[in-house]
Amino acid sequence: MPVAPDPFEKFQSYAHPERLVSTAWLEEHLDDPGLVVVESDEDVLLYETGHIPGAVKIDWHTDLNDPIVRDYIDGAAFAELMGRNGIARDTTIILYGDRSNWWAAYALWVFTLFGHDDVRLLDGGRDRWVAEGRAMTTERPARERVDYPVVERDDASIRAFKEDVLAHLGKPLIDVRSPEEYSGERTHMPAYPEEGALRGGHIPTARSVPWARAANEDGTFRTADELAAIYRDEAGIGDADEVVAYCRIGERSSHTWFVLRHLLGVPNVRNYDGSWTEWGSAVRVPIVTGAEPGTAPGTGAR
Amino acid sequence: MTEPRLPAALAEIRDEFLELGESDRLQLLLEFSNELPELPERFRDHPELLERVEECQSPVFIVVEVESGVVRVHATAPPEAPTTRGFASILAQGLSGLGVDEVLATPGDVAFELGLTRVVSPLRLSGMTGMLGRIKRQVREAAA
Numbered sequence: 001m002p003v004a005p006d007p008f009e010k011f012q013s014y015a016h017p018e019r020l021v022s023t024a025w026l027e028e029h030l031d032d033p034g035l036v037v038v039e040s041d042e043d044v045l046l047y048e049t050g051h052i053p054g055a056v057k058i059d060w061h062t063d064l065n066d067p068i069v070r071d072y073i074d075g076a077a078f079a080e081l082m083g084r085n086g087i088a089r090d091t092t093i094i095l096y097g098d099r100s101n102w103w104a105a106y107a108l109w110v111f112t113l114f115g116h117d118d119v120r121l122l123d124g125g126r127d128r129w130v131a132e133g134r135a136m137t138t139e140r141p142a143r144e145r146v147d148y149p150v151v152e153r154d155d156a157s158i159r160a161f162k163e164d165v166l167a168h169l170g171k172p173l174i175d176v177r178s179p180e181e182y183s184g185e186r187t188h189m190p191a192y193p194e195e196g197a198l199r200g201g202h203i204p205t206a207r208s209v210p211w212a213r214a215a216n217e218d219g220t221f222r223t224a225d226e227l228a229a230i231y232r233d234e235a236g237i238g239d240a241d242e243v244v245a246y247c248r249i250g251e252r253s254s255h256t257w258f259v260l261r262h263l264l265g266v267p268n269v270r271n272y273d274g275s276w277t278e279w280g281s282a283v284r285v286p287i288v289t290g291a292e293p294g295t296a297p298g299t300g301a302r
Numbered sequence: 303m304t305e306p307r308l309p310a311a312l313a314e315i316r317d318e319f320l321e322l323g324e325s326d327r328l329q330l331l332l333e334f335s336n337e338l339p340e341l342p343e344r345f346r347d348h349p350e351l352l353e354r355v356e357e358c359q360s361p362v363f364i365v366v367e368v369e370s371g372v373v374r375v376h377a378t379a380p381p382e383a384p385t386t387r388g389f390a391s392i393l394a395q396g397l398s399g400l401g402v403d404e405v406l407a408t409p410g411d412v413a414f415e416l417g418l419t420r421v422v423s424p425l426r427l428s429g430m431t432g433m434l435g436r437i438k439r440q441v442r443e444a445a446a
Contacts, residue, residue, distance in 0.1 A: 043382070044423070045328060045331060046382065046383075046384055048328060048329065048332050048384070049335075049384050061422075062420065062421060
């Protein structure tokens with residue numbers, strides 16, 4: 001890693017402490033060579049109202065999604081996006097954003113699909129930086145374009161598709177949506193009706209662990225012990241398990257993916273980005289309603 | 303059948319957007335966002351009079367007044383939701399002062415005529431469509 005990790009004590013009990021940086025550390029390291037700060041928000045204009053000095057903006061809708069197919073951009077488009085923002089293959093990327101880092105975690109997960117090695121999250125995200133009164137600017141950094149190699153996206157190891165999930169039923173599956181979405185009372189998250197589905201409920205056998213349980217009030221991650229109590233003791237996830245997480249479009253489950261993969265160190269975790277907007281509208285896939293996980297059809301499992 | 307025409311103020315706003323290159327359109331949306339007027343005092347202390355726009359991902363509230371056949375649109379949204387504020391500001395500026403029939407004749411998909419589809423994304427624009435739908439419903443109720 002080109003830039004040394006943040007030695008902040010809280011991070012040291014996580015499986016991969018180098019995946020997080022604190023606001024105080026970042027403030028000191030903003031000018032480090034080989035480090036680029038990336039803001040990724042739900043609100044497409046938020047960066048323009050002010051951002052961390054030197055940070056570039058990468059938007060999940062307009063930069064990371066393919067404009068036509070429901071999929072991510074390809075290797076060539078990713079190389080162009082990185083190069084234009086002054087990010088080289090060995091650059092240390094620090095991601096932060098609004099809404100407890102949902103979109104920053106989502107971008108981090110997409111960057112990982114392309115095998116970008118050194119991607120880290122700012123613990124607490126944009127809100128914490130702002131709340132602490134740290135510097136913000138509206139000035140766009142002029143970053144020199146660099147060469148970024150064209151790398152094929154690897155969808156096999158950390159991304160799950162609908163067919164993968166069908167074959168996965170019976171193995172650990174985490175639904176990170178709200179309890180109302182899980183039970184099927186709602187087909188969409190409060191205030192997100194355009195991201196709805198035709199049916200309400202959850203994928204059979206999925207355990208409900210809303211994403212927010214991993215975060216403190218201020219948006220920072222809970223301690224390693226607290227996270228282990230939720231995901232290892234309560235949800236029963238072990239290191240030998242293959243795990244799939246999903247939500248509605250894959251952004252909240254990117255947050256949980258980050259927790260499981262990097263903070264708890266579970267080796268085999270995939271994010272199902274099709275999530276409920278696909279599953280809840282697909283024809284003839286099994287669905288369970290109510291508060292119980294239910295059983296996998298045809299197997300009698302759980 | 304003729305295409306429904308945009309009211310003059312909205313058409314002017316649309317032209318302002320379309321004259322710009324795509325990246326400058328975001329900057330203009332930010333200007334609209336910054337221009338969203340404060341709620342009139344009579345609504346400031348009465349949040350119960352305002353309607354939440356559920357189609358938007360951020361808390362935005364609108365209220366419509368119709369007096370002597372003239373429509374006024376008021377809206378409020380937090381500074382952390384500049385896109386939503388921008389949409390609200392466009393509609394408040396583009397529709398306030400119009401007659402009831404003119405507001406009701408505004409095409410429901412005007413959000414998609416502003417040249418923002420690529421820079422903002424269609425999913426986000428549906429919030430503006432929802433806002434306009436609620437404004438029209440309030441106008442209909444107030445005029446009834």
